[in-house]
Amino acid sequence: MNPVEAGADEVRNIFYRANFIRDLDIRLDKFAEGLCETSLVVQERLRQQHGFVHGGVIATLADHTAGGAARSVSGTKDVLTVEFKINYLRPASGDRLRCSATVLRAGKTAIVAEALVYANNAGEEVLVAKLTETLFVADDPKARAG
Amino acid sequence: MNPVEAGADEVRNIFYRANFIRDLDIRLDKFAEGLCETSLVVQERLRQQHGFVHGGVIATLADHTAGGAARSVSGTKDVLTVEFKINYLRPASGDRLRCSATVLRAGKTAIVAEALVYANNAGEEVLVAKLTETLFVADDPKARAG
Amino acid sequence: MNPVEAGADEVRNIFYRANFIRDLDIRLDKFAEGLCETSLVVQERLRQQHGFVHGGVIATLADHTAGGAARSVSGTKDVLTVEFKINYLRPASGDRLRCSATVLRAGKTAIVAEALVYANNAGEEVLVAKLTETLFVADDPKARAG
């Protein structure tokens, strides 16, 4: 396996072994060098008081997908979220979220990734949030997913 | 009821009517002018692949608690999260999270709030994350919770 | 004049009347709906202790250019920076900075804009920073540049 394929295997593994991601049922749709795409069918329990998808769900999806994109450029090393900023652009109505994350800068010790979250409402996709995230590349192999 | 008491009632209501908050079982512990405190018992399904609490859970807790603090200074008006930034300071181990949020600036159209998240591991509390959030005060009464 | 041309006039005016922008000698290169481009020749006094352009100069350039982009979609109303986040991606060497800002979301009360800053080193352009910014649309005409 080349590094990207090995990374894809590990990212699929992380998606499976991360309880909260499995609980939200976030799916890995695409994984390539510098790119990660995911989606989520909105269960009723993920909504907030006005019936929109809760901001915490959107942040979780965006953070995890940005982490996947970062993992695609970190070789065999694990990545850790140091911080992120998210802008909520529109209320997320509808029953499906899609997220696409790309790497803005891949350094040896730090990676910066961005994620766009779209809500699908009756067949029309709307951009609902944008995240920018800084991740560290873990040196310690024990810190790796495993 | 004075405005803070009325706000407390509404915030309790929001905590109850927001499915995702009820799903995570986030509890409102304290509510006063410019302050909101919450807590959460960590269910196994809220963890990530290394056994720590997932960053998305921490962000949701911090965002919602900052929103509660903002709601305590917005009179009868609803508040909406425009954006937030969160720094993850340490891995969140243990079985309980506590969050304390305060208002940094209460404007007529925008409120800035901050939230600190602590993890309780075997009786010892550790600061695991800090969030800064901008919220808008909703003019439209139809946008209100309710 | 159409609104974008009127906005361009006002943005040129702001660039001229904002002392600090004139002091740094930031130039307006392009202005269109949802877009603003600027540049700056690096004076020696704008560097930091390692000889790179100081982060504060880069932040000022990015913030001001994002404000220009926001102003291109706010009609006759002024815009105010509420907050921004900037990631420094590489050290800014060389003698010229270029900035390109676009609008991510133009709401009635809030605008979200992004700016990319490039450094020109011996003819080669490198991406050195990325900013995301939230601006308010000022309702009060007295708050307008004037």
Next chain:
Amino acid sequence: MNPVEAGADEVRNIFYRANFIRDLDIRLDKFAEGLCETSLVVQERLRQQHGFVHGGVIATLADHTAGGAARSVSGTKDVLTVEFKINYLRPASGDRLRCSATVLRAGKTAIVAEALVYANNAGEEVLVAKLTETLFVADDPKARAG
């Protein structure tokens, strides 16, 4: 000299050797473990189009002071700003700015610092901005100020 005193010497040096900081005339007022305080007399050329201090000046002051606080806990190693977020809370009128920065988390590879900026208007101090910043600790001694 103990590490904090050595750090203070180096920070004073950085303030002196960083052209842009000298150009803005930012002064180091206090330096202790986990703390840095600075101030700036507002020259007319540092204002924006409405006569307030330009946001870029405020960001530069806050970033540099947060860097000073981080430097107080990094031993002999240099620190580099990875990213920051700043919230502008009120317009900065008056003729003097004061900044106080503290360390929120001092890790081996990353430091998180916060800075508060106050404007002094006719003897009264007002909080005008708050910054949160992530810095890397530079391993390479060649990256050190020097």
